[in-house]
Amino acid sequence: MEHSLVFQQPPNVYIRALPLITLISLSFLGFSEIIGKHLQYSKFWNVGSHHSKSNQIKLSSKTGMLVIYGPAFIAGAASFALFP
Template structure:
């Protein structure tokens, strides 16, 4: 039983990166995300923030105005399409890859479904 459990666990655990470039990109991404998170916490918001409308009045007049539904569909659509295409592009990559592809695809499908059909259940 223990060997079966350990082999399943080894199939799911992410192996270390194969190259220095991948390691450097991972470290860089972590540092940028950490900086953005700390900036949000101390009140230095990005132009788009779900916590505060940080754009100045002059910036608001120059921006393209979209409804939130259209904006979210434009943001979530490519993620869903990439997740769905990954099943076709990488059909038999193993259990970990299938779980990841399924999670990404279902996540973005759920988001799209909520945005497109939200007016049917919200009154």
């Protein structure tokens, strides 16, 4: 009885297939990283583009993360001060 309450099957077939799809895609990405075919990605927009480099702003990772997550951190800290 408790097992059926805790581990209920999802109602949709798509939701049931998501763990398998995730496992297959992550296995493929891991294998491609092992053989040397790395993903070309960046946390910041247009870092790897081949456009004119003279007018682009370059940020270090630490500065970029501070700019992105700083306001959320300040709002979270302020919520503790406002609602103790």
